[in-house]
Amino acid sequence: MTTSVVLQKVVKAYGDIEVVHGIDLTIDPGEFVVFVGPSGCGKSTLLRMIAGLEPITGGDLVIDGERMNDVPPAKRGIAMVFQSYALYPHMSVYKNLAFGLETAGLKKAEIEPRVQRAAEILQIVPLLGRKPRALSGGQRQRVAIGRAIVREPRLFLFDEPLSNLDAELRVQMRVEIAKLHNDLGNTMVYVTHDQVEAMTMADKIVVLNSGNIEQVGTPLDLYNNPRNQFVAGFIGSPKMNFLTAQLKSVDSKSALVHTGGHDLGLNRAVAAKAGDTLTFGVRPEHITLNEGSGLKLGDMRVDLVEQLGGATLLYTTLPDGQSLAISLEGQRSVALGSEVTAYVDPDRCHLFDGTGAAA
Amino acid sequence: MTAHPFSAADSASTSGRAVTPSFWSRLWTRDAPGYLFLLPWFIGFFGLTLGPMLTSLYLSFTDFDLLTSPNWVGMDNYTRIFTADPKFAASMRVTFFFVIFSVPLKLAFALAVALLLNRGMRGLPLYRAVFYLPSLLGASVAIAVLWRQLFAGDGVVNDFLAIFGIEGPSWISNPRYSLWTLIVLSVWQFGSPMIIFLAGLRQIPQDMYEAASLDGASKARMFWKITLPLLTPVVFFNAVIQTIDAFKSFTPAFIISGGTGNPINSTLFYTLYLYQEAFGFFRMGYASALAWVLLAIVAAFTGFSFLTSKYWVHYDE
Numbered sequence: 001m002t003t004s005v006v007l008q009k010v011v012k013a014y015g016d017i018e019v020v021h022g023i024d025l026t027i028d029p030g031e032f033v034v035f036v037g038p039s040g041c042g043k044s045t046l047l048r049m050i051a052g053l054e055p056i057t058g059g060d061l062v063i064d065g066e067r068m069n070d071v072p073p074a075k076r077g078i079a080m081v082f083q084s085y086a087l088y089p090h091m092s093v094y095k096n097l098a099f100g101l102e103t104a105g106l107k108k109a110e111i112e113p114r115v116q117r118a119a120e121i122l123q124i125v126p127l128l129g130r131k132p133r134a135l136s137g138g139q140r141q142r143v144a145i146g147r148a149i150v151r152e153p154r155l156f157l158f159d160e161p162l163s164n165l166d167a168e169l170r171v172q173m174r175v176e177i178a179k180l181h182n183d184l185g186n187t188m189v190y191v192t193h194d195q196v197e198a199m200t201m202a203d204k205i206v207v208l209n210s211g212n213i214e215q216v217g218t219p220l221d222l223y224n225n226p227r228n229q230f231v232a233g234f235i236g237s238p239k240m241n242f243l244t245a246q247l248k249s250v251d252s253k254s255a256l257v258h259t260g261g262h263d264l265g266l267n268r269a270v271a272a273k274a275g276d277t278l279t280f281g282v283r284p285e286h287i288t289l290n291e292g293s294g295l296k297l298g299d300m301r302v303d304l305v306e307q308l309g310g311a312t313l314l315y316t317t318l319p320d321g322q323s324l325a326i327s328l329e330g331q332r333s334v335a336l337g338s339e340v341t342a343y344v345d346p347d348r349c350h351l352f353d354g355t356g357a358a359a
Numbered sequence: 360m361t362a363h364p365f366s367a368a369d370s371a372s373t374s375g376r377a378v379t380p381s382f383w384s385r386l387w388t389r390d391a392p393g394y395l396f397l398l399p400w401f402i403g404f405f406g407l408t409l410g411p412m413l414t415s416l417y418l419s420f421t422d423f424d425l426l427t428s429p430n431w432v433g434m435d436n437y438t439r440i441f442t443a444d445p446k447f448a449a450s451m452r453v454t455f456f457f458v459i460f461s462v463p464l465k466l467a468f469a470l471a472v473a474l475l476l477n478r479g480m481r482g483l484p485l486y487r488a489v490f491y492l493p494s495l496l497g498a499s500v501a502i503a504v505l506w507r508q509l510f511a512g513d514g515v516v517n518d519f520l521a522i523f524g525i526e527g528p529s530w531i532s533n534p535r536y537s538l539w540t541l542i543v544l545s546v547w548q549f550g551s552p553m554i555i556f557l558a559g560l561r562q563i564p565q566d567m568y569e570a571a572s573l574d575g576a577s578k579a580r581m582f583w584k585i586t587l588p589l590l591t592p593v594v595f596f597n598a599v600i601q602t603i604d605a606f607k608s609f610t611p612a613f614i615i616s617g618g619t620g621n622p623i624n625s626t627l628f629y630t631l632y633l634y635q636e637a638f639g640f641f642r643m644g645y646a647s648a649l650a651w652v653l654l655a656i657v658a659a660f661t662g663f664s665f666l667t668s669k670y671w672v673h674y675d676e
Contacts, residue, residue: 053569074575086566090588090673099584100574133675151574 002029003064003077003154003187005050011058012045012211020045020211022059027189027204032181035191036198036234037208043191044159046208050189051080051157063155079148080157083164085140087132093119093143094128100151118150121180138169145180158190162197174201195235199223207231229279229356238284238313241324245280245351247272257351260298260318266346272359281350284313284327287342294343300324302338307331316340419647429644436648447649449624450632456538457628458605461545466597469549470590473556474582487554494550503544503614507531510540531615534625541626544611552597559593560586591672599664606657609634629653 005027012020020042027033035043048054050061052073061068068076079100087096094115101111119125122142132140141161148156158177162170178201181188192198198205199219207214207222207230215227219235226232232240245259247270255270256263259280272278288294300316307313312332316324326342334340351359380388394401419436421429440447476486496502509515512529520527530536563586571581587594609630612620620627620635633653637646 051569051573053572072575073569073573078573080570080573082566082570084564084566086564086570088567088585088588089675090591099571099576103571103574103576103580147570 004029006062009059010049010056010061012049012054013057023213025206027187030185030187032188032201032203033206034198034202035206035208036195039193041208042211043208047157047159047189047191051078052076077154078157079151079153080159081144081148081161083160085144087140087143089132093124093130096143097146097150114150118146121149122146137165138173141165141173156186156188160191196237207234227358229352232281232350236283238325238327240281240283243280243322245278247274247276247278249274261320262296262298264295264346266349270351270359272353278359279352281352282344284325286348287326287344289340289342294345297342297344299339299341302334302336302340305334305336415647415650418644419651421644423644425641425643436645440648440652446632450627450629453538453627454606454629457542458602461542462598462601462605465546465549465601466552468546469553470556472549473553473560476557477560490553491550494548500610500614503611506544507615532622534622537622537625541611552601555593555597559590563589588673592674595668595672599661602660603657606653
């Protein structure tokens with residue numbers, strides 16, 4: 001399967017209200033692309049426009065080189081898995097899987113093996129005779145995915161398919177969907193508001209905010225080099241710390257930043273001028289309490305300690321009242337209310353200007 | 360009022376022994392206000408429903424005629440109904456014909472209009488109210504009188520047909536058409552089931568249709584394979600309610616036929632015949648027996664509907 005999807009200046013408006021503002025995006029053949037963003041950012045609308053369930057107000061949708069704006073959903077060669085599963089409650093699992101094929105006019109002899117194959121892939125063969133109400137959430141989700149597989153589409157669309165599952169099942173299904181992508185090799189577009197899902201599943205993440213693309217890239221690219229403060233805050237868990245900072249001096253190779261009551265020297269140029277107020281960003285996992293393992297960020301009071309087993313999370317307050325989260329490897333014993341000194345690796349620090357763009 | 364039970368419990372806990380208020384004191388102090396609020400319903404239920412029902416059951420075994428004391432006649436009234444009353448059979452034929460045709464037609468019409476109104480059109484509340492109006496007016500005497508004028512030999516319907524050169528019959532005095540006129544009147548009162556269908560249609564998740572549209576299903580296939588099966592609980596409810604209503608139908612037949620059930624008993628609804636026996640011939644005992652037979656028939660129909668529902672009604676959970 002080598003399906004590519006190209007969005008060119010795609011706009012969606014409801015009357016006078018524009019909700020998606022000229023999206024440009026290329027999805028390469030076989031890619032697993034995740035649209036991620038907060039509620040109302042337009043990610044599901046974008047997916048529905050690709051599916052043909054929402055008309056495109058402006059711009060072009062091109063699938064495998066063919067403009068698809070006016071092509072009905074059924075003729076686009078896509079299958080979609082819905083958040084609510086959208087299983088027909090009055091039909092058995094078999095009937096649910098076969099519905100699309102029956103609608104396409106396929107003969108029973110052709111339908112049977114395709115349903116059987118999809119059921120085997122998803123390990124739901126024993127469930128074929130059951131009605132959806134007799135299935136658990138995870139089983140329903142498998143059937144919903146099976147209904148997509150059975151149609152052998154060139155493009156899979158997933159609209160927050162794991163939102164209704166409990167945490168354990170979400171992890172399990174996440175792995176299964178990723179495996180499915182490896183096995184089938186189809187191009188898949190997946191919508192989620194959960195950045196962990198995005199990070200773990202995607203070949204490419206598209207971060208959306210208020211109907212615009214904030215950044216497109218591989219998970220690690222977004223994690224290491226966020227283009228702006230929104231992406232930096234959205235990608236990564238726990239989220240990146242942001243502190244107010246002053247740029248004291250800057251030249252073509254280095255910059256001196258004052259934050260948390262201390263000066264930090266960074267070995268890189270900064271796109272700002274001395275005296276500018278910036279936002280200093282550092283991820284909790286890039287802060288240590290080990291002297292000599294980086295530059296001193298400051299002394300701070302420990303307000304809360306969370307033991308996660310594999311890591312210890314400290315929630316602290318700097319002398320100027322700003323909050324800072326620190327993630328330490330392993331199980332660390334830190335007393336509540338105690339003073340600690342934090343150090344950061346200057347190469348893993350981020351600076352954002354007044355508009356939120358990376359400086 | 361509510362302080363009493365709590366104070367009793369408090370004293371029990373402090374003294375260390377259980378103090379259980381007597382049934383009557385509990386009834387008076389705690390339950391009395393509740394029963395007071397229920398009183399209007401109790402009066403209605405016992406005085407206007409259960410009492411008359413039991414009285415009618417008793418009277419159905421008597422020869423009560425309003426003027427003399429009722430005499431116990433055992434099963435005589437019921438025996439006569441089933442063995443020696445040609446009008447009973449005639450009224451049954453008319454009523455069954457009415458039920459069998461009016462109920463499906465009304466439901467189909469109601470569903471069709473509900474499907475039209477479910478398309479998110481502008482002014483939907485207005486249309487809903489307009490279409491519901493006949494249901495509010497339909498069973499009234501005034502509308503029945505109006506209906507009689509519309510379908511009379513020189514009525515508006517025939518005036519309209521005359522424009523096209525068609526000479527229409529007298530729809531209500533011709534035994535071939537009179538019952539159909541009443542069926543049309545009944546179908547015209549589709550508002551109530553329509554509103555319920557509309558509510559049912561709104562309950563069907565939109566993503567089922569979206570999934571079907573991705574599968575390439577046509578509108579017709581979506582209706583037969585998704586809408587109708589998912590609407591079967593509502594269809595079932597409407598069918599039961601409308602069937603019971605149709606069996607009980609009285610006013611239109613009474614007004615249009617002038618209380619006779621004519622022409623040639625073609626509009627002699629069961630309830631009309633029952634009314635004739637009770638208030639025309641004062642055979643209250645016999646009329647009571649007829650009423651209980653109707654109740655048994657309606658109960659049998661309803662029971663049959665429930666029994667078969669498991670084969671065709673699809674509940675989600």
